[in-house]
Amino acid sequence: xxxxxxxxxxxxxxxxxxxxxxxxxxxxxxxxxxxxxxxxxxxxxxxxxxxxxxxxxxxxxxxxxxxxxxxxxxxxxxxxxxxxxxxxxxxxxxxxxxxxxxxxxxxxxxxxxxxxxxxxxxxxxxxxxxxxxxxxxxxxxxxxxxxxxxxxxxxxxxxxxxxxxxxxxxxxxxxxxxxxxxxxxxxxxxxxxxxxxxxxxxxxxxxxxxxxxxxxxxxxxxxxxxxxxxxxxxxxxxxxxxxxxxxxxxxxxxxxxxxxxxxxxxxxxxxxxxxxxxxxxxxxxxxxxxxxxxxxxxxxxxxxxxxxxxxxxxxxxxxxxxxxxxxxxxxxxxxxxxxxxxxxxxxxxxxxxxxxxxxxxxxxxxxxxxxxxxxxxxxxxxxxxxxxxxxxxxxxxxxxxxxxxxxxxxx
Numbered sequence: 310x311x312x313x314x315x316x317x318x319x320x321x322x323x324x325x326x327x328x329x330x331x332x333x334x335x336x337x338x339x340x341x342x343x344x345x346x347x348x349x350x351x352x353x354x355x356x357x358x359x360x361x362x363x364x365x366x367x368x369x370x371x372x373x374x375x376x377x378x379x380x381x382x383x384x385x386x387x388x389x390x391x392x393x394x395x396x397x398x399x400x401x402x403x404x405x406x407x408x409x410x411x412x413x414x415x416x417x418x419x420x421x422x423x424x425x426x427x428x429x430x431x432x433x434x435x436x437x438x439x440x441x442x443x444x445x446x447x448x449x450x451x452x453x454x455x456x457x458x459x460x461x462x463x464x465x466x467x468x469x470x471x472x473x474x475x476x477x478x479x480x481x482x483x484x485x486x487x488x489x490x491x492x493x494x495x496x497x498x499x500x501x502x503x504x505x506x507x508x509x510x511x512x513x514x515x516x517x518x519x520x521x522x523x524x525x526x527x528x529x530x531x532x533x534x535x536x537x538x539x540x541x542x543x544x545x546x547x548x549x550x551x552x553x554x555x556x557x558x559x560x561x562x563x564x565x566x567x568x569x570x571x572x573x574x575x576x577x578x579x580x581x582x583x584x585x586x587x588x589x590x591x592x593x594x595x596x597x598x599x600x601x602x603x604x605x606x607x608x609x610x611x612x613x614x615x616x617x618x619x620x621x622x623x624x625x626x627x628x629x630x631x632x633x634x635x636x637x638x639x640x641x642x643x644x645x646x647x648x649x650x651x652x653x654x655x656x657x658x659x660x661x662x663x664x665x666x667x668x669x670x671x672x673x674x675x676x677x678x679x680x681x682x683x684x685x686x687x688x689x690x691x692x693x694x695x696x697x698x699x700x701x702x703x704x705x706x707x708x709x710x711x712x713x714x715x716x717x718x719x720x
Contacts, residue, residue, distance in 0.1 A: 410462025
């Protein structure tokens with residue numbers, strides 16, 4: 310027995326001395342390349358385009374995680390979509406509610422991007438993102454000639470969605486009482502939107518009883534009741550956030566997103582449907598998010614691996630330029646601001662990448678795997694929670710010093 314413990318002690322001593330030897334023989338960290346990349350409705354080009362094109366060929370999912378408010382990311386999405394479609398039918402998962410998505414699909418089938426502009430006219434917060442022209446153009450790329458629209462809405466209904474969905478309920482009301490109930494809520498919500506009175510928005514103020522009463526008015530209409538249920542579920546999620554229940558807010562939202570994504574995934578005609586996802590970066594990185602969730606980005610690698618494919622995760626944000634921000638006021642809901650980057654710059658600085666390599670115009674692709682190897686665990690841990698999430702959860706960064714603000718459809 311003594312010999313056994315002596316042997317263990319020897320092994321432990323050897324293990325303790327191994328790192329010093331390994332450090333002396335360590336392979337130098339790889340150089341970190343920066344490639345120019347161009348993109349548009351016809352696809353990708355430039356050295357970075359060649360890199361991404363090779364990745365897309367073996368990718369079932371392409372997850373484009375963005376910092377919201379840029380025109381560049383949906384424009385990049387159009388380039389990615391064009392390359393994906395070379396390998397077969399491709400779907401587009403968007404950060405909007407399932408019933409709002411049905412309204413968008415109808416608008417695209419009816420009149421393309423102009424149809425979406427008509428849908429959101431006078432409703433400044435009815436839809437997130439697709440209400441910007443560049444995102445609407447990306448969505449329109451998924452309107453197939455035969456009339457189908459290959460969009461998947463996988464989120465809660467947006468804070469201003471009642472402006473669209475209550476209007477639909479009025480149109481399908483079975484009687485005057487139901488119509489009046491929907492109209493009363495609609496008028497109240499539109500007044501709150503016009504005054505930027507967030508406290509009185511339906512999603513932030515209505516208790517469950519409000520939706521239960523409305524549901525009872527539409528007895529006998531499964532579609533109407535499904536719309537009301539979707540609004541009620543979304544209101545609960547928003548009101549968790551309002552009450553400071555942030556974990557519950559995120560947990561309920563992510564549970565809903567997983568369910569809606571998988572439902573449409575399994576309903577697709579193809580056994581392994583290809584999907585382009587474009588959402589906030591929090592949703593699309595692999596691993597635990599800074600909000601302590603396993604989001605959609607963590608779902609994708611396993612699904613793809615089961616089909617002998619991969620998921621490709623790309624993060625977009627600007628180093629400089631302009632960005633559209635949500636700033637509710639009586640004068641309007643959005644403003645354009647100059648980019649104050651606190652996402653990409655700290656990562657590049659930590660990896661000692663010379664930012665002057667990035668030109669004043671154009672877009673650049675930066676791989677994250679060599680950055681991970683260069684930073685090692687200590688360097689990665691020194692980043693902010695979000696910086697760490699980007700470095701570990703994505704494969705590439707696309708960035709620019711000339712970022713363009715998204716264009717609200719009203720313009």
